[in-house]
Amino acid sequence: xxxxxxxxxxxxLFASPLAWLLFALIQxxxxxxxxxxxDAFLEIQSQLLQIANxxxxxxxxxxxxxxxxxxxxxxxxxxxxxxxxxEERRNHTLPLLISAPISxxxxxxxxxFGLMAFFLMIVAMIIVLCMSLLxxxxxxxxxxxxxxxxxxxxxxxxxxxxxxISSLTVQPAVAAIVTLGGLLxxxxxxxxxxxxxxxxxxxxxxxxxxxxxxxxxxxxxxIYFILFTATFLILTIRRLDGERLQG
Amino acid sequence: MTIVxxxxxxxxxxNYGSFTAVHNINLELKRGEVLGLLGxxxxxxxxxxxxxxxxxxxxxxxxxxxxIDLLTKPLEAKTHLGFLPEIPPLYQDMTVDEFLLxxxxxxxxxxxxxxxxxxEVIKRCGLSERRRNLISTLSKGxxxxxxxxQAIIHNPDVIILDEPTVGLDPNQIREIRKLIRELGNSNxxxxxxxxLSEVVxxxxxxxxxxxxxxxxxxxxxxxxxxxxSLEMIFTQLTQ
Numbered sequence: 001x002x003x004x005x006x007x008x009x010x011x012x013l014f015a016s017p018l019a020w021l022l023f024a025l026i027q028x029x030x031x032x033x034x035x036x037x038x039d040a041f042l043e044i045q046s047q048l049l050q051i052a053n054x055x056x057x058x059x060x061x062x063x064x065x066x067x068x069x070x071x072x073x074x075x076x077x078x079x080x081x082x083x084x085x086x087e088e089r090r091n092h093t094l095p096l097l098i099s100a101p102i103s104x105x106x107x108x109x110x111x112x113f114g115l116m117a118f119f120l121m122i123v124a125m126i127i128v129l130c131m132s133l134l135x136x137x138x139x140x141x142x143x144x145x146x147x148x149x150x151x152x153x154x155x156x157x158x159x160x161x162x163x164x165i166s167s168l169t170v171q172p173a174v175a176a177i178v179t180l181g182g183l184l185x186x187x188x189x190x191x192x193x194x195x196x197x198x199x200x201x202x203x204x205x206x207x208x209x210x211x212x213x214x215x216x217x218x219x220x221x222x223i224y225f226i227l228f229t230a231t232f233l234i235l236t237i238r239r240l241d242g243e244r245l246q247g
Numbered sequence: 248m249t250i251v252x253x254x255x256x257x258x259x260x261x262n263y264g265s266f267t268a269v270h271n272i273n274l275e276l277k278r279g280e281v282l283g284l285l286g287x288x289x290x291x292x293x294x295x296x297x298x299x300x301x302x303x304x305x306x307x308x309x310x311x312x313x314x315i316d317l318l319t320k321p322l323e324a325k326t327h328l329g330f331l332p333e334i335p336p337l338y339q340d341m342t343v344d345e346f347l348l349x350x351x352x353x354x355x356x357x358x359x360x361x362x363x364x365x366x367e368v369i370k371r372c373g374l375s376e377r378r379r380n381l382i383s384t385l386s387k388g389x390x391x392x393x394x395x396x397q398a399i400i401h402n403p404d405v406i407i408l409d410e411p412t413v414g415l416d417p418n419q420i421r422e423i424r425k426l427i428r429e430l431g432n433s434n435x436x437x438x439x440x441x442x443l444s445e446v447v448x449x450x451x452x453x454x455x456x457x458x459x460x461x462x463x464x465x466x467x468x469x470x471x472x473x474x475x476s477l478e479m480i481f482t483q484l485t486q
Binding site for chain 2: 011091093095
């Protein structure tokens with residue numbers, strides 16, 4: 001049942017030019033960064049050889065690409081998540097799903113994984129991009145895997161928050177702006193945390209992602225990401241259910 | 248097919264804060280019956296229908312669809328329900344085929360039956376020529392037919408139609424009424440409307456709802472026998 005919803009979401013996503021456009025733009029931007037870093041790497045390569053334990057291709061080229069990908073996906077998620085529920089509501093299609101023999105939980109989970117499937121494709125493209133460096137050297141696959149896990153968990157958080165905010169409003173544009181604001185806030189809270197506020201650091205999405213970016217798969221960060229995602233998914237389910245009760 | 252009563256509603260009420268939209272409504276629907284819900288605007292018809300289809304939780308009362316309680320076993324009960332809301336719930340970016348395929352899957356139709364069911368419903372609703380058209384390009388009449396198609400694709404025992412003929416031209420109205428009459432022979436149908444002639448033409452029984460309560464409940468055959476005019480009754484009861 002969830003699969004039906006996932007397939008429908010993907011179909012709707014790729015029926016609009018927006019998804020294709022974003023797909024291409026993200027790829028273009030990340031390739032640009034990869035090439036830029038590659039250029040810089042080639043320039044300093046001879047100097048690196050003189051260092052005892054020099055950073056490799058993965059650290060110098062791929063890590064910045066993933067760090068940038070996190071930021072790019074933060075910008076892109078609101079554009080894609082805004083329509084998930086707000087548009088259903090605006091087009092009066094929600095009764096179709098609710099009258100069907102499918103639970104609200106399945107609807108929400110289906111929508112979540114529908115968008116995650118899209119991000120999975122983007123991450124797959126990033127991996128392919130990084131693999132192109134195999135032509136000229138060796139890569140640290142452990143570090144790449146840590147980054148991929150981090151990026152996927154991070155987008156899961158973005159998507160869950162976007163989905164929840166989309167369930168609050170009828171206007172997709174409002175959902176997009178509020179989501180972007182919320183995500184940026186959670187991202188930038190890290191700046192405020194520099195003063196030494198431990199709890200601010202603990203809730204900053206960026207801080208947790210940075211650990212993965214450096215190749216540190218931290219259980220605490222995994223738990224944080226999963227809790228964050230689950231919280232907003234549950235809030236979405238409760239919100240839709242509450243509409244039926246109070247509406 | 249042994250169950251005769253397909254829908255049983257007891258003492259259904261719904262409050263919005265201190266406002267009572269629907270008050271103690273009782274309904275009973277048998278297989279092969281078309282029930283017309285008649286009422287002025289804001290009488291509570293749409294609220295009632297939303298409760299019957301699980302879109303709105305009632306404040307009190309019980310709803311049984313084919314003997315299954317809608318409130319305690321919603322998923323099971325909903326397999327017996329088909330619903331066309333006032334505004335047809337259509338995905339404008341899908342083609343008619345894609346949309347109906349999606350609704351068929353939503354209603355757990357078995358994979359090997361899907362194509363047959365799809366062809367059947369498309370033929371029944373007169374959509375054969377528009378199968379590959381995007382829903383957004385269809386006229387209001389055709390969109391309404393797609394809306395009806397999604398409500399009947401899984402051959403539900405109870406079909407609930409909220410103002411199915413609104414905004415259609417006279418020819419389309421006639422066709423849709425014919426379709427509803429056909430559906431009413433094998434399944435049971437509830438339709439809401441404020442067009443009196445529609446009720447006279449296609450319904451077996453009529454209930455008039457006014458200010459959230461049922462004020463009149465009679466079969467059309469009995470009305471005919473008494474020689475009473477539905478219009479007179481309606482005006483008397485709702486003014």
